[in-house]
Amino acid sequence: MIRWLALIMLFVAAVSAGGCSDGAQETPDVPESKLPFVKLKVIMPGDESDRMKDFVENELNARLRDDLNIELDFTYIPWATYQQKLELALSTGEKYDLFWYGTPFVSGYQSKGYIQPLDGLLAKYGADLTKNIPAENFKLDQIDGRQWAIPSQAFTSAGKFTSVMVRQDLLERVGMSDIKTIADLEEFYRRMHERDPSYYGYLETDRGQEVLWRELSDDNYTFMDERQLFAVDEGTGKMISYLESDLYRKVARVRESWVRQGIIDKNLIGNPASKIDQENAGKLLFRVGAVSRAMENLQTAQRADPGAKLREYYLAPGKLKYILAPSNEAYMIPTAAQNPERAMMFMNWVLESKENYMFIIYGVEGKDYRLENGKIKLLTNDQLMYEWMWRNKNYFIAPTNVDDKVVEDMLANDDNARISRLFGFHFNEEPIKSELARVMAVYKMKFEPINAGLVGYDDSFQDALAALKKAGYDKVFAELQRQYAEFRASAEDK
Template identity: 75%
Template sequence: MLKGTLRVFALLVLVGVLTSACRGNEENAPSSSGNGTDKFVTLRMIMPGDESARMREFVDNELNARLRQDLNMELDLTYIPWANYQQKLELALSTGERYDLFWYGTPFVSGYMSKGYIQPLDELLAIYGSDLISNIPADNFKLDQINGKQWAIPSQAFTSAGKFTSVLVRQDLLESVGMTEIKTIADLEAFYEKMHAREPGYYGYLETDRGQDILWREISDRNYSMLDEQQLFAVDEDTGELINYVESDLYKKSVQLRESWVAKGIIDMDLVGNPAAKIDQENAGKLLFRVGAVSRAMENLQTAQKADPNARLREYYLSPDKPKYIIAPSNEAYMIPASAENPERAMKFMNWILKSKENYMFIIYGVEGKDYELDDGKIRLLTNDQLMYEWMWRNKNYFTAPTIVDDKVVDDMLNNDDNAKISKLFGFHFNEEPVKNELAKVLTVYKEKFEPINFGLVGYDEGYADAIQALKKAGFDKVFEEARSQFETFREQMNDAHE
């Protein structure tokens, strides 16, 4: 039923449109092999990650040897550490540096389009992207369509309901203190207290830059989904109404809970606002729980086991009987900058990844026999160094589970979308252009005044009145009215499409 709902929901049947265009244009397209008419190019790409020796060695040697053969190109890959990724990426985009391809989350596509950082991809996708179209559902492409144009490639095609509303825990440590699962906020608090009493070096935190959605599942009897990364607005899934989150009772309950977690030590004041330090502590195996992402128990296991070979991870939903919502089938977006020198080759490179399972396995896992081996249909990793992040390109047509991941975790992922619902936000993009000046001021105030409250560093009773006054002075009401107006228009269009 879910698949049928998605098909009905899609306004544009992208596969049919683009496949037709692809057939019509491929005859005139240059060859994608090294023996064709393409000149040799160096494709400059930006990716997040803390580069290991094997990551660099693989790109410079085995990967580039294959790319020279197949696409007459080589990859100049710049890794930016996660803690600095957004800042340095946006600096490169805003100054027009000559990069050809980069990754970021779907919520950033609309803003980067509005700022002129990226270019539309319709023609490139139609000519060079036949394998992308074949292996990524049309509904996923719809996520990155704005004003009738395609602005990014939604590279992941896997289960996605409830993404970023689950909590990821160290399952081995949970069991070591006599607990088996997490269902409530009280369970999380008990887990921390038991571990802290045994060894104070461990800490538990829920990321303060996101994760409110996890708590909403329990602290409200209603169902809400966050509009975007800015955390200003949410939708009431029961009524379809866009709500002003920062002025809601839901916001008050969320931040007061986090305030109590600071007092208990669950949120470590020394780590708040210091992403690099938090990542270092997680990499050292000292993290008890964090925001989940449907498949983060698999994605983060390799890192966790570097610090502790016995580490096991699992994701849970608070109030597990409440529904999960699909807001975006893929949160992963590959974009081509407006200033790119080699946009055609960038699209060919992305298409090459999904052209065959061989290519997919190669760029994600490396060289069989050196970086991995197959064991009864599963991947056995022979190195702890990740190459291309598997989750960025996870595809149901090619997915192979690692041997180190519990079968229960694999089942959690594969069955995650069972009985899920489509979010009222599905397919909605907030066009920031009409209020871009006000929004810039609002976000500056939000960072200064609201983030300390969100983090639990400033008490709600102490800081909220001043914060909301400053936010309104910056133009918040105008931004909210514009967002609500656009959302209401979107909902009317959706209703008309279903009649």
């Protein structure tokens, strides 16, 4: 009987160990600090500051050893090469445990098998994540009923990437107060350039088309993804081929005009790092906004120019704004991760308390920051963990150097906003992945020069479109329309 009982207990233990799914491997229910020590390998974009390196190696890892028995091992990849090098690491199965990227990339990485589902891990180790991040945010990263990423940001987001961020101090220096039109931007550049030609107008030609849409069209459109081929008409609900629209022609002609005026410097186009370098040097007059970019980039701007002020504006300010992604920030766990449970524990730890949140973002009180009248006074110019990746309305505190008007803009940004018809839609690219790859190759060669204003729309568009069609553009669009129609029908049935 004893032998039989022993066999039964072994069988039950084996079933329990093997029955776990969705990344939730069984870990003994012991205090987290008593779990085996691991180094959590994390990929991050940008450049690690001197203080961040010191902070991680000392104060942060000391705290994490006590709380979770882990240490963080960061690999930073410069922004200009982040996508390329990240995908190389994922495709070759390098043993990283966690990485960040934007929400639009979740679907592609899921279809390529780069990332693992997180439902089991989230259920077991993510109580504070689900407590502090709204359920709607989590839906963004759900595909086929499973969770594939953690939407780490929980803040205002309507109209993201449709505003323009300007150097407010320079705007006021040339006798202007705000920006409402394309003509205002052009006048700002003209006046500033007359005073000091070392300033650049606008280098961000890889996006920003939606900034201009607000004025150039009476309708409201939202891009399907960052590739900027297709958009949804928010009024009719129809998916449109943006490149074949009259709106594309209007945007292209504005860009051509900006090259002629010098607002877009054609000598810097093609250098992905140029906009970052010029912004870091305090030489960029305006760029695409992102609801809270005026706050996020202020530290960098003031490092170059202590008197710098930033503010975001919407062209056609009375027009509606749409919420496509309440969190554009997504933390994912690679399929090849060796420590997925600890990765989830770490993410949960960040939002477990305001103390943890403040510590990893702002560092040590009295050394890296101090509190003044309910605001954060930064004592170092070195960036620690990117605040925007984890910005949470439950814990948010504004920095002292950010103008109160900027904070008011952010907090009121979602007032009267509407949910985009694309909310929650994920395009499965597998059925047309070969055609899409060919289309994007043609797009890069033929359309990007038009987008940047380097070649004329009238002279180049028909040839570019014919090449795109030959590559399989219509097949890609048809498959997208089919999937989107199914998505809308399903959403209307609920």
